[in-house]
Amino acid sequence: LQYSPPPPPPPHQHILFLPILLQHFITPSQPIIFHFLFILSYLPLVLFSSFFLDVMDGGRLHAHRILLAARIPSLRAALSRSLRKGNTVLSLTAENLAPTWAFASSLKIESLMETCIHLMQTQFKSFVCTDLFVNLPADTVLSLLRSDDLTVDSEEEVFAAISNWAGPGTEDVNERLKVHAPMMLREVRWLQTTAEFRNRLMESHPMFQNNFGCSRLMNLVVQWMNCADKDKLSCPFNRNRRPPQTFLIFGADKNQKGWLVLSFDSDLQREERVADMIWHHNATYSVVGGSIFEIGGDYSTTVEEFLTKERRWRQRAPLTVGRSMHAAAVMKVEAEGGEKALIGVFGGRKRTYLSSCEVYDVSQDRWSKLPDLRTKRCGTAAASLPGDSRVFVFGGCNDSGRLASVDVCRLRGDWQEKMTSAGTADFWWPAARMRTARSGHAATPFRGKILIAGGNDGQKDLNTVEMFSPPDVTCPRGQWTKLAPMKETRRDFCLLTSPDAVFALGGNAHSCALL
Incomplete structure (x- = not known):
């Protein structure tokens, strides 16, 4: 026409x-x-x-x-x-987001602006690298940061976005840094960051060197973190977990007629059945991003990945050694283009006690052998702190009885090259022994420490709880502190953490308790 x-x-x-x-x-x-x-x-x-x-x-x-x-x-x-x-x-897509936002904001079309903001939230990691993000007004950036559903892998990414938006300069020449950055920093979920990360910011990041408001806020954050009774102080930042925390529980249904995956809220009050499963006795479960990896159990090499968003299982590359009653821990190492997630598997049992270890590269779906532990051990527990490349393997048992010993290793970005020549003595070293020798216990990171609870000492099940402070300059082998015991004895159970609490679930006690 x-x-x-x-x-x-x-x-x-x-x-x-x-x-x-x-x-x-x-x-x-x-x-x-x-x-x-x-x-x-x-x-x-x-x-x-x-x-x-x-x-x-x-x-x-x-x-x-x-x-x-x-x-x-x-x-x-x-x-x-x-x-x-x-x-x-x-x-609305990432390609047309910029002109759509300009169009909607210039004419104050609220429904279209809300749609744009939702896309900014769901694609936050890539969006913060665009010119559109840097040019957003302060109130829009603040509304993004306040969202509990912001799609990020860590709060370090949120801080990096604020730093990118505020830009360089001193408070005398940068209004964004002077007026808006302190308010935005309150929306970083500092409970989900490590002490190492916070200290690094205070020591070297220009935002805290050149701006009194930002440095004052970080001092308040550190003061609140170190306070024994946090209820007496007003929290200077947003304590909501991002994203809102969900617990997934794997096990038998209440009628013992099948095995399933249940979803709970962070208070363990609301329950939803999300999937069925094939049970592997004494397997381990490790969380990486939006996936949970079930590894081994029943002395098998089976590895299955549960995709939490899709609510389905898929097979992954098998272990090189079948095992049960082993330990697993997730660690992150530096890699080209960012961090790489690895899952370490340690010890266990298959006809005999094992000292063998292997590591799973999540991005490549591939297993590699690690040097053997210093001691054979099954019924052991392992943990790694966020932002720390060390892995700690606690206790367990072997032919000599229950163990109190702790083995430590560190994986760096070049771990694959060094594994070909490293032996046990080069790779593992001892840390401070636990106060109580035990197996069948549970371990979890919590606020920069590692909690060890429950288990069996060879004569009885335990309710004792210990806290491990990892090695540092002042205490090269780490330090143990005795904590209040659990209300029930527990063996072969799990510990789950939220920002303010630790839950003990299942095991021989068949119940849930708040530590």
Whole structure:
């Protein structure tokens, strides 16, 4: 169709102009083709916010959608073909986010602005690298940071985004750093960061060297973190966990008729059945991103990955040595382009006690052998602190009885090259022994320490709890502190943590308790 548009009508004729224009293009025998979108680009959208026409097949043509496509070229495909089910909805993507946001914010279209903000939240990791993020107004950035559903792997990414938005400079020349950065830093979930990360920021990051408001906030954060009775102090930051924490429990249903995966909220009050499973006795479960890896059990080499968002299982590369009653821990090492997640598997039993170890590269779905432990051990526990490349393997048992010894190793970015020549003595070294020798116990990181609870000492099940402070300059082998005991004895159970609490679940006690 060829059409030469008339001169633009006066503003009061805009409402009448659109129906007249449409008559040139919509006929009973023609599909609805919108070659006229360029004509509409000068029309003020505000006049059309509730204007629509009934079109073929019972469809309804909204004028604001036409103008949206007219103003934003990357959205035109959704309206440039026949009006069918497949193209009646405009899709917002990373490619058209910038012009859509400019369009929506300039005309204060709140519903469209909310849609844009939702996309910014779900694609936050890639979005913060764009010019659009850096140019967002402070109130919009603050609303993003306040979201509990922000899609990030760690709060370090949130801090990096704030630093990128605030930019370099001193508070005298940078209003963003002086006025807005301290408020934004309150939205970092500091409970989900490590002491090492916080100390590194205070010591060397320009934001805290050049700005009194930012450094004062970090001092308040550290003061609150170190306070024994945190309820007496007002928390200077947002304590909500991001994303909202969910516990997944693997085991038998209450009628013992099958095995399943249950989802609980962080208070263990609301329960939902999310999947069935094949049970492997004495397997381990490790969380990496949105996946949970079930490793070994029943002396098998089986490895299965549970995709939490898709609620389904898939097979992964098998262990090189089948095992049960082993320990597993997730660690992250430096790699090209960022960090790499690894799962270490240590000891266990298969016809005899094992000292063998192996490590799983999650991104490559591949197992590699590690040097053997210093001591054979099964019924052991392992843990690694966030931001710390060391792995600690605690206790267990072998032919000599229950063990109190602790083995330590460190994996660095070049671990694969060094594994070909490293032996046990080069790779493992001892840490301070536990106060109580035990097996069948549980271990978990918590606020920069590692908690050890329960187990069996060879004569009885235990309710004792110990806290391990990892080795540092002042205490090269680490230090143990006795804590209050659990209310029940537990063996072969698990510990789960939230920002403010530790839960002991299952085992021989068949119950849940708050430590």
